Amino acid sequence: SDSDPLQDLCVGDLKASPSINGFPCKSSVSSSDFFFSGLAVALNTSNSNGVAVAAANVLTFPGLNTLGLSMNNVEFAPGGVNPPHSHPRATEAGVVIEGSVFVGFLTTNNTFFSKVIHAGEMFVVPRGLVHFQWNVGKGKARLITSFNSQLPGSAVLPSTLFGSMPGIPNAVLTKAFRTDDATVNNLKSKFAV
Ligand code: GLV
Ligand code: MN
Secondary structure: OOOOOOOOOOOEOOOOOOEOOEOOEOOOOOHHHHOOOOOOOOOOOOOOOOEEEEEEOOOOOHHHOOOOOEEEEEEEOOOOEEEEEEOOOOOEEEEEEEOEEEEEEEOOOOOEEEEEEEOOOEEEEOOOOEEEEEEOOOOOEEEEEEEOOOOOOOEEHHHHHHOOOOOOOHHHHHHHOOOOHHHHHHHHHHHOO
């Protein structure tokens, strides 16, 4: 859903200030600008979510500038959860490379669509909708995801709500979640940055 390009290529000059439609073009380009090995790197999933993401977007792979797409490598430890999040600027399509993954998204009416899918199977998440994945297999799991934006953005609900800097006032969170300060403080302590 990014703007259409007006030339064949425009490798981003990340040292220049971004403008409304991405980065200015680098003046000299070579083959290496159009290849990226960052999705081949094995990721360390020993963290509290049991998940790790490597992103190939315009910031890591400037050859994507103006091309309207990007990809991620998402690796899961057994039981790992990629927490509920949304991409404000992109629809997501993904394919399971390894393992068995429970994939779900929610509409703006709170209808929940979900399925367990296996290696070779695909899913889609409409632009902006909240979604997550959970490794329900016995071993590791791995997804490759793709986006129709060079920089889809990701609002990760737990850390957006409880780990912002500065924090959202407790008065807002206790009312919104119909709970008390102790519960909100406990959650804030886990997502503190
Ligand atoms: C998975 O949801 C991803 O954003 O890569
Ligand atoms: Mn996603």
